[in-house]
Amino acid sequence: MTATEWSAGAAGSGQYAEVNGINLYYETHGTGRPMILLHGGLCSGEMFAPILPALTDHHQVILVDLQGHGRTADIDRPLDVTLMADDIAALIEHLGLEKPDVVGYSLGGGVALQVAIKYPHRVGRLVSASANIRRDAIYPEMLQQQGQVSGAAAEFMKDTPMYELYQRVAPRPEDFPRLLDKIGEAMAKDFDYTEEVRGLQVPALIVAADADMAPPSHFVEVFKLLDGGLRDGGWTGENRPKGGHALAILPGVTHYDLADSPLFAAVTLAFLDRQN
Incomplete structure (x- = not known):
């Protein structure tokens, strides 16, 4: 990640929810239609x-720290998007939320996608950003770099914002090498x-960056699976994808700065606030 100033500037209330065998940390910001927001x-x-200020203007945003990340301690299980999706579904039930929208980026985008796949009755709309649906969609050189992620790399990451945040x-700050091991295995x-x-x-x-970890063509393929990009949309949008799906390739951003781009906030809000 880039050296972003990571601090939740808006006032929020940090709490823990004991759900699905994990003590999940979350913060609540703003008011309005609930949106669960999942990090990379x-x-x-x-x-x-x-x-966050743009997102909380008309929405209640629930920021979650996923398993082993941020203020949520790790538990004895793999880092798996399908298991973390179970955590989010349990959190939705715990908070008594009525079909909140679920928005995620990178790892969080994969988790958000799994929440929608496994628990469609608990989700309003889904925004999945920079989350490829096949491992082989990632550029070969990136797969090679990912193969080098392990606890042994912890020493080399001490000057990174990820290490500083953790x-x-x-x-348990001493768990950082363990997190790297689990990320590498995943x-x-x-x-x-x-x-x-x-x-x-x-x-x-x-959603994807035009210079993401996988090529734009992969995200077009995902859109095609959702009945998108197969025909002209029609003068009144009558031929758009039947399920209400949409695609956004954001210009001038990469996998590493998409999440704090105003463009990401803009397309997310435009999609979530659509009436049909």
Whole structure:
């Protein structure tokens, strides 16, 4: 990640929810239609500080620290997007939320997608950003870099904002190498969610940078699975994807600065606030 100033500038209330066997940290900001916002790997909800004011203007934003990240301590299980999706579904029930929108970036985008796939009855709309649905969609040189992520790299990361954040807020700062081990193991596993995405029942916005970790063509493929990009949309939008899905490729950003881009906030709000 870039050296973003990660601090939740807006006033919020940090709390813990004992759900699904994990003590999940979350903060609540703003008022309005609820939106659960999920961060990227090695980060925390604080990474969204630059765009939080825009998002909270008309929405209640629930920032969650995922398993082993930020202020949520790790538990004895793999870092797996399907398991973390269970955590978010349990949090939705715990908070008594009525079909909140779920928005996620990178790792959080994968988790958000799984929440919508596994628990469509608990989700309003989905925004999944910079989250490829097949491992082999990632550029080969990036897969090679991911293969080098392990606890042994902790010493080399001491000057990074990810390490600084973890040391500042984690319940057990000494667990950073363990988090790197788990992230490395998770990224080494093959996955393909093509069929699950094809059956998605929740209106979804697929977002990517024009210079993301996977090529724009991959995210166009995802949109095609959702009945998108197959025909002219029609004068009144009558031929748009049947499920209400949409695609946004954001110009001039990368995988590493998309999450704090005003463009990301703008397309997210435009999609979530649509009336149809």
